[in-house]
Amino acid sequence: MRALAAxxxxxxxxxxxxxxxxxxxxVVMTINDSVWVLFWILFFHRIGxxxxxxxxxMLLLFAILTTxxxxxxxxxxxxxxxxxxxGDGELDAxxxxxxxxxxxxxxxxxxxSLIGDLAFGPILFALAGGPTPERIALFIVGSxxxxxxxxxxxxxxxxLTLFVGGxxxxxxxxxxxxxxxxxxxxxxxxxxxxxxxxxxxxxxxISSLPAELVDSxxxxxxxxxxxxxxxxxxxxxxxxxLGMRRYASGAVWTRA
Amino acid sequence: MNPYLxxxxxxxxxxxAPGELIVRVGFYAVILVVFAxxxxxxxxxxxxxxxxxxxxxxxxxxxxAEAAQVATNARMIEDIGNDxxxxxxxxxxxxxxxxxxxxxxxxxxxxxxxxxxxxxxxxLFVPLAAGPPPSWNGVGLAIPSLVLxxxxxxxxxxxxxxxxxxxxxxxxAWFLYQKLIFLLGGMLLPLELLPDAMSGAxxxxxxxxxxxxxxxxxxxxxxxxxxxxxxxxLVAMVGAAVAVFSSGERRLQAVGG
Numbered sequence: 001m002r003a004l005a006a007x008x009x010x011x012x013x014x015x016x017x018x019x020x021x022x023x024x025x026x027v028v029m030t031i032n033d034s035v036w037v038l039f040w041i042l043f044f045h046r047i048g049x050x051x052x053x054x055x056x057x058m059l060l061l062f063a064i065l066t067t068x069x070x071x072x073x074x075x076x077x078x079x080x081x082x083x084x085x086x087g088d089g090e091l092d093a094x095x096x097x098x099x100x101x102x103x104x105x106x107x108x109x110x111x112x113s114l115i116g117d118l119a120f121g122p123i124l125f126a127l128a129g130g131p132t133p134e135r136i137a138l139f140i141v142g143s144x145x146x147x148x149x150x151x152x153x154x155x156x157x158x159x160l161t162l163f164v165g166g167x168x169x170x171x172x173x174x175x176x177x178x179x180x181x182x183x184x185x186x187x188x189x190x191x192x193x194x195x196x197x198x199x200x201x202x203x204x205x206i207s208s209l210p211a212e213l214v215d216s217x218x219x220x221x222x223x224x225x226x227x228x229x230x231x232x233x234x235x236x237x238x239x240x241x242l243g244m245r246r247y248a249s250g251a252v253w254t255r256a
Numbered sequence: 257m258n259p260y261l262x263x264x265x266x267x268x269x270x271x272x273a274p275g276e277l278i279v280r281v282g283f284y285a286v287i288l289v290v291f292a293x294x295x296x297x298x299x300x301x302x303x304x305x306x307x308x309x310x311x312x313x314x315x316x317x318x319x320x321a322e323a324a325q326v327a328t329n330a331r332m333i334e335d336i337g338n339d340x341x342x343x344x345x346x347x348x349x350x351x352x353x354x355x356x357x358x359x360x361x362x363x364x365x366x367x368x369x370x371x372x373x374x375x376x377x378x379x380l381f382v383p384l385a386a387g388p389p390p391s392w393n394g395v396g397l398a399i400p401s402l403v404l405x406x407x408x409x410x411x412x413x414x415x416x417x418x419x420x421x422x423x424x425x426x427x428x429a430w431f432l433y434q435k436l437i438f439l440l441g442g443m444l445l446p447l448e449l450l451p452d453a454m455s456g457a458x459x460x461x462x463x464x465x466x467x468x469x470x471x472x473x474x475x476x477x478x479x480x481x482x483x484x485x486x487x488x489x490l491v492a493m494v495g496a497a498v499a500v501f502s503s504g505e506r507r508l509q510a511v512g513g
Binding site for chain 2: 025029031032036038042043045046047048050051113150166169170172173175176177180181183184187188189190193
């Protein structure tokens with residue numbers, strides 16, 4: 001654990017080394033998120049309430065999504081790069097270390113622009129999410145579960161590269177699909193798409209269900225969220241470990 | 257072969273690689289599924305019409321507006337900025353051709369292939385989800401408008417990325433640029449759905465030529481003057497890109513390249 005903690009600290013220091021770039025990326029991501037907030041305000045202003053969703057509820061969903069994405073893609077930036085790194089044979093350096101390769105990979109890199117998401121989400125929740133002690137606690141639990149689901153799903157999708165080959169193209173697609181689908185309320189979808197959002201692309205567990213948890217707490221929603229977080233984290237770990245048996249070195253010594 | 261034509265063909269060949277194309281078209285498919293669901297729900301809540309757009313109109317609008325964006329390399333500003341920042345562009349200056357011209361030709365080549373892929377998918381998906389296009393005359397105008405939109409976008413990205421000649425870093429600029437197209441370019445919402453002041457401002461800026469114009473035409477509004485305005489913006493954007501690069505290249509040489 002100490003080695004991983006040290007790796008994680010060095011990843012932060014690495015990102016922090018170029019402070020101007022760090023802050024620029026953080027601010028730009030905040031502006032990016034603000035544009036989405038503006039979009040939803042304009043959308044609901046013009047369209048009105050849609051299937052029980054209005055501006056307030058939508059901003060809650062967006063606050064959870066940005067927080068979860070900030071953790072999964074900012075704090076554990078390599079989660080979305082597992083497929084590319086494996087496909088390019090760039091895991092050699094990681095495999096020589098006396099720590100779990102997946103844990104090391106996740107701790108190895110920070111993405112400052114996505115840290116902007118992590119900063120934006122809680123601020124948006126504080127401003128528009130009606131924070132009370134109970135809602136704050138549920139917001140934290142929901143965001144953490146969403147982050148775990150997203151991280152596990154991205155690792156699983158990236159690990160498929162070790163089975164099917166390529167350079168992680170399917171992981172890129174999975175990443176984009178998960179984020180786009182998680183950006184919209186689950187109630188907007190129906191039929192097969194809705195089933196897919198709970199299974200193949202678990203976008204529902206990343207944002208909509210956590211938002212429902214904060215808005216109307218039930219033990220059933222909590223259990224579903226915790227269960228999905230456990231399932232996708234185990235799926236990611238299992239697929240990565242199984243896939244690593246097929247890993248072929250690219251004779252490239254990188255820092256991953 | 258003419259060097260610009262060679263660059264165009266080379267760009268096409270590079271993009272035909274299945275991996276990248278599948279990801280792009282797959283990404284586009286997800287967008288279409290999402291927006292079909294969103295607008296279906298929104299139309300149902302508004303009696304089937306919003307600002308003159310019915311469900312079929314809005315979905316064809318989104319299909320065209322998004323296709324024009326998905327066809328371009330979203331991170332090109334960052335890539336150009338990196339090439340300028342690390343000096344790679346200095347090597348391109350040795351060639352007896354315009355750096356901007358050659359880069360544009362190559363990018364347009366790649367974008368045309370992606371555009372063909374996205375349009376083929378839209379032609380399959382949107383009729384199933386929303387029915388045929390509201391006007392075939394609109395479709396006839398929308399196709400050249402899509403190509404113009406892509407060219408305008410690529411030229412504007414070069415002009416925007418040229419900032420790296422001065423800042424040596426355009427890493428985050430693409431993010432801001434993309435958001436300008438999202439809202440003021442009408443990619444997420446037709447300009448008619450924006451508040452009046454915002455819509456008025458958007459119509460004065462070039463971004464609508466990169467997304468709104470083909471969307472509007474594809475939605476069944478037969479407004480041929482949109483094409484003329486797009487050509488005007490294309491000339492202006494190419495001029496701006498050439499001017500920025502000419503000025504930047506002199507600066508690059510001054511600091512040693």
